Amino acid sequence: MPKHLPTHLNPRSPLVLDTRELPRRPGVLRAVNRTVAAPADLGVELIGVPEGADLSLDLRLESVSEGVLVSGTVTGPVEGECGRCLRPITDSLVVPIQELYAYAHSTTDETTDEDEVGRMQGDLIDLEPALRDAVVLALPTNPVCREDCPGLCPECGVHWDELPAGHSHEQVDPRWAGLSQLTRQEE
Numbered sequence: 001m002p003k004h005l006p007t008h009l010n011p012r013s014p015l016v017l018d019t020r021e022l023p024r025r026p027g028v029l030r031a032v033n034r035t036v037a038a039p040a041d042l043g044v045e046l047i048g049v050p051e052g053a054d055l056s057l058d059l060r061l062e063s064v065s066e067g068v069l070v071s072g073t074v075t076g077p078v079e080g081e082c083g084r085c086l087r088p089i090t091d092s093l094v095v096p097i098q099e100l101y102a103y104a105h106s107t108t109d110e111t112t113d114e115d116e117v118g119r120m121q122g123d124l125i126d127l128e129p130a131l132r133d134a135v136v137l138a139l140p141t142n143p144v145c146r147e148d149c150p151g152l153c154p155e156c157g158v159h160w161d162e163l164p165a166g167h168s169h170e171q172v173d174p175r176w177a178g179l180s181q182l183t184r185q186e187e
């Protein structure tokens with residue numbers, strides 16, 4: 001669905017911010033602190049926030065002349081796997097978020113692209129796209145269980161940590177030679 005089409009936001013949805021209580025007078029602030037269940041697919045291929053996990057939103061909504069500025073942080077757990085050894089990774093994430101949502105028919109609304117500046121939908125703000133962008137940007141594209149993870153031996157798939165120093169497959173034990181040939185044929 002093209003994203004510029006107006007959607008009918010549900011004001012009760014946890015990632016929709018309702019600004020009815022926020023007077024449209026520049027400088028007026030309102031804090032929003034809530035814990036929401038993480039939406040599905042919040043992350044990248046190898047790492048992300050598990051669906052349904054507690055995401056805590058500590059946000060400040062500020063009336064500005066053109067709309068509402070949302071800023072603050074999103075905190076939540078992340079789970080994934082090491083790109084080198086596939087061991088599970090558990091961590092947590094604190095992501096800063098800052099996004100302007102322009103009022104309909106404001107100068108900003110009429111002179112900017114929706115990719116640059118968010119839009120108010122009536123009194124409602126859909127926080128999810130900005131949240132996704134912020135989380136995805138903060139996640140590593142190549143997550144590792146630790147910076148110096150040596151990964152797996154490409155021959156036997158055993159973690160280098162668990163292999164003796166000097167481990168190598170140069171000399172195949174004659175008793176296994178037949179087996180290794182068989183494996184090669186299968187490949």
Ligand SMILES: [Zn+2]
Nearest residue numbers: 082085145149
């Ligand atoms: Zn690793």
Ligand SMILES: [Zn+2]
Nearest residue numbers: 153155156157
């Ligand atoms: Zn090996």
